[in-house]
Amino acid sequence: xxxxxxxxxxxxxxxxxxxxxxxxxxxxxxxxxxxxxxxxxxxxxxxxxxxxxxxxxxxxxxxxxxxxxxxxxxxxxxxxxxxxxxxxxxxxxxxxxxxxxxxxxxxxxxxxxxxxxxxxxxxxxxxxxxxxxxxxxxxxxxxxxxxxxxxxxxxxxxxxxxxxxxxxxxxxxx
Numbered sequence: 001x002x003x004x005x006x007x008x009x010x011x012x013x014x015x016x017x018x019x020x021x022x023x024x025x026x027x028x029x030x031x032x033x034x035x036x037x038x039x040x041x042x043x044x045x046x047x048x049x050x051x052x053x054x055x056x057x058x059x060x061x062x063x064x065x066x067x068x069x070x071x072x073x074x075x076x077x078x079x080x081x082x083x084x085x086x087x088x089x090x091x092x093x094x095x096x097x098x099x100x101x102x103x104x105x106x107x108x109x110x111x112x113x114x115x116x117x118x119x120x121x122x123x124x125x126x127x128x129x130x131x132x133x134x135x136x137x138x139x140x141x142x143x144x145x146x147x148x149x150x151x152x153x154x155x156x157x158x159x160x161x162x163x164x165x166x167x168x169x170x171x172x173x174x
Contacts, residue, residue, distance in 0.1 A: 033086045034173050038070045042082060043172040049165045056159065064171045075100045078166055085170040095164045104161030109144065110153045123151055131155055 036042055043064040048057040059065050067073040069083060077095030085091055097103055110131065114120030117129065127143040131153060141155035 036069060036083050036085045036170065036173055038083065039068065040173050041066065041068045042170060042174075044082060045169045045171060046078075047167045049167075051163050051165065056164075075164075077164075078168075081166065082168060082170065085168070087170055087173055090167065090169040093166045093168055095166065097161050097163050100162065100164050101157040101159040102161075104156055108139075108141075108155040110141075110155070112151050112153055113149065114146075114151045117151060120151060129153055 043066045045059045045064050046057075047055060047060065049055050065074075067079075069079055072079075075095060077099030078093060080099075081091065081093030081095070112120075114123065117123065123129070123143050123146055125143050125145055129141050129143060131139045131141045133139065139155040141153045142158070144152040144154040146152075
């Protein structure tokens, strides 16, 4: 009888501890706080800044960014930084240029005769343009500068060569 009494007390104690853990937030109501892993679909809010603190992009005032971990939709460093997060968690992720948009490449800067570009005579610095390489591959670019007889086009991503910092809040897994 004493052994049954001890067993009953132990079961009661285990139940009380489980209730305390859930009510204190140590364990989620679903039995555990899920962490993001490869293949998970997630929704995040983020603010991206350069190393000097200047904001280059943010989801503030918009819907959260949705993507699947490992799908290649976001830069590798951002993707990897979200792995292991829990819903509601906010984290700062530092992403070096080589894990973001890569280094700035001088070989992606082209000098072109404006006559070779449809509407080339009306281009101004900052205009988006498409570039077709000799291989037939198309690249998006932007006009870097315009001078008589020459349009300089930069096909680097605008964030190439930049180390980036993201403050990320995981809104939802799944």
